Amino acid sequence: MTETKSILDFTAFEQEFLATAPDCQWKELNRLRETEFSRLDKQRQTYLDYTGSNLYPASLITGFQSRLLEQVYGNPHSENPTANLSSLVIEETRQSVLDYFNAGKDYCCIFTANATASLKLVGESYPFGDKGAYVYTHDNHNSVLGLRQYALNKKASIEAVYLNNDYCFSKQELESLLSKYATTDGSDNRLFAFPAQSNSTGIKHSLELIDLAHAKGWDVLLDTAAYVSTNKLDLQAIQPEFVCISFYKMFGFPTGIGCLLVKTKKESFQSSSAFGKLRNNKPAFFGGTVAYVSSNSEPIRHEGKEMLHHPLNAILQFDHSAFEEGTPDFLSLPAVKDGLHFLEQIGIPLLQRRVNALMRSLIHHLIQLKHQNGQPFAEICGGNERNDRGSNILIKFKRSNGVQYWGGTLEKILTEYNNQPGDQYKLSVRIGTFCNPGVNESCSMDQDDEKSGSFSVKLTEEAIHCDQNCGYAGTDYLSILRRKLTDITYQKYSNEKHEEMKLNANRHGYMSGGMRVSIGMATTPRDIFEFLCFANYLLERNPD
């Protein structure tokens, strides 16, 4: 498509679009794009992977830079002017996080490296026991699935709540699973984990499930990593025990900071609170997490009695510090406060209106694309019209015979598209399974396969096949990455390998190749239009 044609078409597209969504302050969005995200258009980038990582506004970086250039920060684990400054900015940032989520005095905020580190922290310290259980929904991220191992190590039961055809789970099924492990004496710890928004399908689950689980005596781990970039979480309205967040997913920078919000009991960190449960079961201490520690390897005794739990010979801190291992990222943390402020300035309700309007338009145009024989080209997982859809969608592209394109083919065509000569926009979207195997399994599941395990066998075969045949073993990974950026002829697999994998995928009807489009605070109608240009290209290109 030539640039002239694209601009002419875009004008018509934009006019039609603006008429359907008048209340979204699009001029302000254009200004925001010019001032804070101008690098996108300068580089002619269509960025549609906000669920992977948000984009940072320029002002977040200039603010960060001037702070570093003007101030002197020291290690906060000290008492001196530079250390005190670091401690101050860390605590101000912590308070801004608690305020942003309206946590009041009900939560403590533990800074971590990312959402995964927050989840790991819950897994390591949650007091699973042999009569306890870990229940998770099938559309959880790998980092939530990973907690199964901690539950199993402590002999707790684990169960998954499967997805239905609409990529949601049944409330009745969930209730009966939760009831199955309900105990009346509250002695065993049971943890239910679900994503507030699926990072794969974009479907938002009802947060009322939290009360439902509480009523049956369960603790709740809410994964909000994909949700909070375009939704406001109000911790006075709902109160899960644990909430995990990555800040780069909210405003793009800094990339190495997340948090775990843990329910306390009205400012106290009592043993019976969720915080207390974790603290009392933390398997080890590290620098920064102890109120008292001795380096004695023998137990410290007083009148013959062991004073401290041996072999730790330590007492953990009584608040968030018990979990902040090592030196916190005191240079980057203040950027989190600025990022939250930036989101507040835009306003989540306005952002949501824009996201909804852009998504509606994207879906509307995508489902109109048809093959010459009239067969639909794009299917949106979970259906075309839903009120509970967030900022990402999962698309299955289909051939004229109804068979879905395999991910490897989509990747190949996307690379081809991005490498066309000329200065058309380059597209960043995500293809694959997005660390969310459950959605992939549900997408590809035949009725007969359902829960029977045969689907997993097929996938396992594929995984072993890939493991044995397609790795980067013996090659220089860095040079591959360089080639990917510069070499128009670069292919992930040889033509033969590609054909073989495609055959395999077709035979089994594998999904592993949904395309995820996710949008965010800098997305404009132009980005949607550019994606539709790619979809048209794919349709016309009609690869085998």
Ligand SMILES: Cc1ncc(COP(=O)(O)O)c(C=O)c1O
């Ligand atoms: C829903 C969800 N949970 C957890 C994570 C893990 O986040 P991180 O990689 O920042 O630890 C992600 C990342 O994509 C996610 O989308």
